[in-house]
Amino acid sequence: MIIENLAEFASKKFGQNFLKSDYYLQQIIQAMPNDCLRVAEIGPGLGDLTKELVKARNVTAFEVDKRLCEHLTSEFEEPIHNGSFELRCGDVLERWESGSLLDEPYHLVANLPYYIATNIILKAFKDEHCRSVLVMVQKEVAVKFAAEAGEKAFSALSVLASTVGKATLCFEVEREAFVPPPNVTSAVLLIEKNRSFDDEKFEAFLKIAFSQPRKKLSKNLMTAFPKDLVEKTFAELELPSTMRPHEAGTSIYHHLYNELKDNLDGKQQN
Ligand code: SAM
Numbered sequence: 001m002i003i004e005n006l007a008e009f010a011s012k013k014f015g016q017n018f019l020k021s022d023y024y025l026q027q028i029i030q031a032m033p034n035d036c037l038r039v040a041e042i043g044p045g046l047g048d049l050t051k052e053l054v055k056a057r058n059v060t061a062f063e064v065d066k067r068l069c070e071h072l073t074s075e076f077e078e079p080i081h082n083g084s085f086e087l088r089c090g091d092v093l094e095r096w097e098s099g100s101l102l103d104e105p106y107h108l109v110a111n112l113p114y115y116i117a118t119n120i121i122l123k124a125f126k127d128e129h130c131r132s133v134l135v136m137v138q139k140e141v142a143v144k145f146a147a148e149a150g151e152k153a154f155s156a157l158s159v160l161a162s163t164v165g166k167a168t169l170c171f172e173v174e175r176e177a178f179v180p181p182p183n184v185t186s187a188v189l190l191i192e193k194n195r196s197f198d199d200e201k202f203e204a205f206l207k208i209a210f211s212q213p214r215k216k217l218s219k220n221l222m223t224a225f226p227k228d229l230v231e232k233t234f235a236e237l238e239l240p241s242t243m244r245p246h247e248a249g250t251s252i253y254h255h256l257y258n259e260l261k262d263n264l265d266g267k268q269q270n
Contacts, residue, residue: 001067001070001074003046007180009067010180014065015043015112015113015116016045016113017114017178017180017181017182018045019048019111019136019177020179021177023177024177025048025052026052027170027171028049028052028109028111028134028188029052031171031190032107032109033107033134033192036057036107036131036132036134037056037057037058038102038104038105038106038107039053039058039059039060039106039107039109040059040061040062040101040106040107040108041053041059041062041108041109041110042108042110042112042120043111043112043113044061044063044068044072044087045063045111046072046075047075047076049109050072053083053109054076054084055083056082058083058084059083059084060106061085061086061087061088062088062090062092064090064091064092069087072087073087093119093123096123100127101124101127101130102129104129105129105130105131106129106131107130107132107134108130108134110134110135111135112135112136112137114138114141114184117135117137117138117141118137118141120135121133121135121145122160124191125160125161125191125193125197125198126196126197126198127196128196130193131193132190132193133189133190133191134188134189134190135189136173136186136187136189137187138182138185138186139185139186139187140184142169142187142188142189143187144158145157145161145167145169145189146158146167146168146189149247149248149250150246151246154245154247155210155246156203156206156207156209159250160203161191163197163254164191164195164197165191165194165195166192166194167189168192169187169188170188170189170190171188172185172186173185173186201261201264202254202261204264205256205257205261205264208220208221208223209221209245209248209253213244213245213246216241217239218230218234218243220245221256221260225260225264229260229263233256233260236259237255237256237259
């Protein structure tokens with residue numbers, strides 16, 4: 001398929017901003033974990049990153065746009081690489097509904113569509129076969145995942161990332177590297193997992209804890225749990241009542257959750 005005008009071709013609905021920079025494509029390849037030979041790529045688009053990946057890896061790519069699926073099928077018809085390429089056309093989120101994305105250990109690599117980036121990363125945290133996540137996302141999202149306790153950006157996403165492993169903001173990517181350029185600066189985020197974690201009740205608990213990020217953590221929790229129970233739990237864990245949500249580390253959130261979770265009902269989770 002010959003695309004005359006890539007900016008016009010790009011679908012906003014599918015979050016298409018194509019990375020057109022050899023420099024950043026190589027930077028992504030270099031940021032991959034060394035043992036990364038089995039790859040799931042979400043949103044291969046025109047296949048620029050895919051071509052680098054298949055040089056030495058086995059790639060299963062998930063693409064929703066039928067026009068791009070046709071393009072990729074002809075592009076990768078001839079095995080001109082050492083790795084392998086398999087295309088699954090359809091919405092990747094629907095694939096996750098029936099279990100793991102792949103039925104063997106894999107590494108997720110993607111320049112993600114920003115409208116579902118956080119959702120995809122959280123799905124990967126739950127997927128027991130996913131070993132690491134190396135993704136291009138909006139810079140603000142990368143900062144939130146990679147923040148450490150005590151930093152202003154420390155959020156529910158940081159707690160979830162450090163629950164499954166270690167998140168690192170690898171490098172930033174300017175808007176001009178894409179066609180069409182997105183409205184925001186991007187960044188490549190690496191999350192090396194040492195375990196999977198799937199507890200929607202804990203996610204609901206974090207939503208309450210960070211509901212007003214600049215207010216006291218205890219006050220946020222009191223919007224959903226009895227005041228005396230929150231005070232008793234803070235005293236038992238020797239936590240200052242003035243503590244703000246970003247000041248409590250990941251293990252504190254797990255301790256608080258264990259003490260309070262029996263009081264978290266279905267209504268509060270919504
Ligand atoms: N990887 C290409 C690149 O770097 O140039 C394209 C990246 S573009 C930001 C996002 C890609 O994700 C597009 O190809 C888009 O069609 C695809 N996409 C969007 N929503 C998707 C979904 N729900 N499932 C699978 N792919 C999706």
